[in-house]
Amino acid sequence: MARPTVQDVARTAGVSVGTVSRVLNGSSAVSASAKEKVNAAIKELSYRPLASARDLRRDRTMRVLALAKNLDSLVISEVFRGVGDAAADSGYVSLIAATDGDRDREQQLVDMLRNGSVDGLVIFSPTMPDDDVNTVAEQLSVVQVCEIVDAEAAFGVSIDDRQAAYDITKHLINTGAKKLAMLAHRGARSGQLREEGFRQALTEEGLEPDTILLGEGNFGFHAGRELTKKLLEAKDLPDAIFCGTDVVAAGCVRELTDAGLRVPQDIAVAGFDDSAQAEMCVPELTTVRQPAYEMGRVAFAELLERMTVEGAHRKGRTFLPHQLVIRDSTK
Amino acid sequence: MARPTVQDVARTAGVSVGTVSRVLNGSSAVSASAKEKVNAAIKELSYRPLASARDLRRDRTMRVLALAKNLDSLVISEVFRGVGDAAADSGYVSLIAATDGDRDREQQLVDMLRNGSVDGLVIFSPTMPDDDVNTVAEQLSVVQVCEIVDAEAAFGVSIDDRQAAYDITKHLINTGAKKLAMLAHRGARSGQLREEGFRQALTEEGLEPDTILLGEGNFGFHAGRELTKKLLEAKDLPDAIFCGTDVVAAGCVRELTDAGLRVPQDIAVAGFDDSAQAEMCVPELTTVRQPAYEMGRVAFAELLERMTVEGAHRKGRTFLPHQLVIRDSTK
C-alpha cells in the first residue's frame, strides 16, 4: 500500500484528522481513549508524518547544515560533533556536507538554506568570497566556526588564532630558539592570523622576523615536507619551526629526520590543532589545542538564537580559550 | 518583506502561477516574452521556490543521506566524496551525518528516510542490529558501503575484505614470516572477514593460526599500542603483525620501536586502508588500498537505481578490486 496519511490514520482510529494531529504533537488536550485509538492506528499502519508536508505548514525544518571543504580532520569532526550534540539537545538534526572547495557545490548547499531545506547554516571553511558570506549572513541564519572571514554581518566562534600563535612562538623562544621559521597557510584566514601572532612575538623579543614559507592549496603532510626541503636549502638553518597545522608539522619533522637532523635537539618543531597526528608523530608534537567540541556547541547555540529570536543578528566573534600542549618536539 | 511565493512572482510578472512554474521547471513550452517577464520578476524579488512545498508536490527531495559512526577517516571521507560527486551528476545533493555509534541518533537519522526527508540512504557503519538493517532495506532505498552486514535485503558495495586480508597475509609469509599475529577489530564486520582471510592464508601454508588479539570499541592508535604491548609480553615474539587498519598499525609500529625492535627487520607490520597515516608512519606502511572514491560512486549508482526504478531491490554485493601497496614496513 502507498504511504499512509493522517487521513488514513484518522479513518482507522475512527476520529478526525485534527485529533490525530493533536496526538502527534501533544499540542492540546486529547482524551485518553482517543489517544489510545490513534496510537494503535499509527502503529498498525506504521504511519510517519511526511516531513515535507509538516515543514511546509510549520515553516521550519528543525534541521541545520554544517559546511566544510573536507571532513577528514579531527578538528572538523569534533566541531561538528559538538554542533550535532547541541542541535540534538534542542530537537534539531544537524547534517554535514563537504564542498571540496568547489564554488558551485557550495552555492548549491547555501541554497538549501535559501530555499528552506534547512533552518540554519554552520560554515567551517568557506570557499566563497568574504562579501558573499556577508550577504548571506545578513538575511539568513548563519554562523562561522574556526575559519572566520571578515564579514560584517556574520557571527563567528573560534579561538584567538593570533594570540595562540603568539603564545606558542613565545614558548619556542623561551626554550632557547633565536632563529625561527614558520610554515603558514596562505589563503586560510586562520593561517594569516597565526602568521601575525608569530611575527608579533618575534618583534617583541627583538628578533628579526625570519623565513616564513607559505603553502597554498592542499596544506598537508606533503606540503610540510616540501616546504621544509626548501628551508633546508638555505645556508643557515633555523633552530625552531612553527607549523600552521600538526599534519604539516609531521611532514616537517619527517623531512628533518630524514635529513639527519634531530628534533628537538637540532631544530624544535611546533604544530597547531592537537590533532591525532600530533601524538602519532615521533617525537610527539608540541601544539595548540583548540576546544573543538565546545566550539561546535557554542556555534550551534549562537545559531539557535539567530534562528529563533527575531532579528537577533548579533554580530562579532566569540573566542574560546586555547591551550598550549607541550610535548617532546620542543625541549 | 516575507518570503516571496510563486503567487508574488506571477503578480509581478503579470502572468499566472502556472506559467511561473513552467518557466521554473522548463516542463513545457512558454513564449519567449513570458519567460523573460518571469525571470525578471524572479530576479527582482530574489525568489526561490520553497523546498518543502516543492518536495511535497513532487513526492521526492533529490537528497540522499550518508551515515557513518564518525567522519574522521580518509576512507570514509573519500567514499562520501564519491557518493557526493555521483549524486551531483544526477542532480542529487548528498548530505552526511555522524551517528557516534549512538543507537537513538542513528534511529533518528534513518527516520529521515522513513518520513521522506531524503530519498535514499548510504550506510557506512551501522550501529543497529543486522535485522534492523534488513527491515529498513526491505522497504526503502538503502545501500551499504564498506562495512556490510549480513542482510538479506540490503545491497552493498565493498572490497572483498577476506580476500584482501588473505593477499596481504600471503605477502607477509612470502617475505619470510613464519609466526604471524593479527590485531583485529571485533565488532566490525569487515574486521571479522579480514580475520578469516588471515586464518585461511595461514592454514593453506600449513602454519599454525597464531595470536589474534581483538580490539573492541575505539580501534585506533592507542588500541594499536595497547594490543602490541600485550603481544610483547609473550615469550616468543611473532615475526610479522597484520593490523586491521593503518592507524592501529601506526600504533603497533610505535610500540615496537619504543621497545627497541626494528621494523621490518625484527618484526614486519602491515596495515589496511592506505589512509594518510600509512605514509606518515616510519617506516611507511605496507597496506591494502581500497578504491574508496570509486566505491562511493558505485554505491550511489546502486542507490539511484533503487530510488528510481520501481521494485528494483536487487540484492547482493558488488566487490571492487583492492590493491596491495608494498612499502617499507615489510621487507
Next chain:
DNA sequence: TGCCCTTTTGGAATCGATTCCAAAAGTGTT
C-alpha cells in the same frame, strides 16, 4: 475572412500535516 490545428495560458485541484473555529460532549453546581 473563416476554419482548423498547434502553441500558450489561466486557474482550480492537489500533495499531507497543522491549526483555527465553532460545535459537541462532558462536568459540576444549584
Next chain:
DNA sequence: AACACTTTTGGAATCGATTCCAAAAGGGCA
C-alpha cells in the same frame, strides 16, 4: 433538570509549488 463552564472534537482553511484541463491566442491555408 437547567445552567454555566470547561474539555474535547470535527472539519474546513491553510502552507506554496506543481499539474492538469479547458480556454484563449496564434498561425497557416484556402
